[in-house]
Amino acid sequence: MDIGELKFDENGLIPAIVQDVHTKEVLTLAYMNRESLEITLEEKRTCFFSRSRQELWRKGETSGNVQHVVSIRSDCDSDALLIEVDKEGPACHLGTDSCFQTPLFVEEGHISFSLNDLYRLLEGRNEQRPEGSYTTYLFEKGREKILKKVGEETSEVLIAAMKDDHKETIYELADLLYHALVLMVDAGIAPDDVRKELASRHVVDHKKKQETPV
Numbered sequence: 001m002d003i004g005e006l007k008f009d010e011n012g013l014i015p016a017i018v019q020d021v022h023t024k025e026v027l028t029l030a031y032m033n034r035e036s037l038e039i040t041l042e043e044k045r046t047c048f049f050s051r052s053r054q055e056l057w058r059k060g061e062t063s064g065n066v067q068h069v070v071s072i073r074s075d076c077d078s079d080a081l082l083i084e085v086d087k088e089g090p091a092c093h094l095g096t097d098s099c100f101q102t103p104l105f106v107e108e109g110h111i112s113f114s115l116n117d118l119y120r121l122l123e124g125r126n127e128q129r130p131e132g133s134y135t136t137y138l139f140e141k142g143r144e145k146i147l148k149k150v151g152e153e154t155s156e157v158l159i160a161a162m163k164d165d166h167k168e169t170i171y172e173l174a175d176l177l178y179h180a181l182v183l184m185v186d187a188g189i190a191p192d193d194v195r196k197e198l199a200s201r202h203v204v205d206h207k208k209k210q211e212t213p214v
Contacts, residue, residue, distance in 0.1 A: 001035060003037060003038070004102040005074075005078055006037075006074060006078050006079070006081075007077065007078050007079040008033065008034065009062075009079075011051075012033045012034065012052070013030060013031040013033055013034075013049060014030065014031065014032055014037070014079060014080065014081060015030075015031055015079075015080050015081070016029070016030050016032050016046075016048065016080075016081040016082075016083050017029055017080065017081065017082050017083065018030065018046065018067065018083050018085055018091065018183045019082060019084050019085070020084075020085065020087060020091075020097075021070045021071070021084040021085060021086055022086070022192075022195060023114070023116060024099065025097065025098055025116075026098060026100055027067075027085070027087065027091035027092075027099065028091050028092065028098070028100075029044075029099070030048040030053060031048060031049050032047075032049055032081065033049045035049075035056065036048055036049045036056050037081075038089055039056070039058070040069060040072070040083075041069075041072070043058075044068060044069045045058065045059065045060070045066055045067060045068055045069060046058070046059040046067040046069060046083065046085060047059070055073060060089070062072035063089065063093075064088065064089060065087065065088055065090055065091065066087070066088045066089075067085035067086075067087045067088075067091070068085055068087070068088070069083060069084075069085055070084040070085060070086055070087045071083070071084045072084075080123050089090065096118075115177070115181070115191060116191055118178070118181055119181050119185065119190070119191050121183055122135055122182055122185045123185055125139065126139050126185050126186070135182060138179075138182050139182070139185075139186065143183075143186055143187075144187055146179065146182055146183050147183065149179045149182075150179045150180060150183055151178070153172065153176040153179050154176060156172040156175065156176070157169065157172040157173055157176050157188065159172075160172045163165070
């Protein structure tokens with residue numbers, strides 16, 4: 001699609017929804033004019049137009065929280081953009097991953113869950129250390145205890161899988177993932193660090209055999 005086919009509003013702006021390409025989480029809603037969109041396309045990183053300051057601003061220019069553009073699509077009416085990004089750091093100026101953090105309505109009984117959600121919960125447990133929490137117990141006991149639990153849960157996964165017990169294997173894998181995330185929090189390793197390592201293994205050098213096939 002050509003930029004000339006986009007429908008900018010009376011102020012020369014078009015709304016741009018920014019989405020994490022990996023988690024699909026909506027990060028922010030910003031605005032672009034033609035110049036900022038051209039800069040975004042040229043530099044492959046988001047550049048917006050600030051309506052309050054009436055000037056261009058490159059995301060991460062001062063904070064370092066750069067958003068590398070993976071794809072840009074327009075909607076069916078050509079008057080809005082969806083931009084998928086590979087981000088460095090939080091998207092919101094408040095330090096959160098997404099600007100959309102304040103609930104207006106949530107369906108009763110609805111439970112939203114992801115490994116990133118669990119990781120953030122464990123980070124909170126590590127910071128606050130609420131009394132009576134098993135996670136608090138692990139952090140207070142320290143790295144040696146956490147590693148011991150990771151080893152124990154790994155063994156439990158192996159035993160369940162060897163028995164070909166589908167339900168038990170799922171249960172033990174959940175335990176292993178939980179304790180692995182506790183270790184990651186304790187070691188200061190973010191889920192995105194692991195994702196990037198896994199993603200790097202998909203790059204196949206045709207001149208060499210891939211060392212770790214996925």
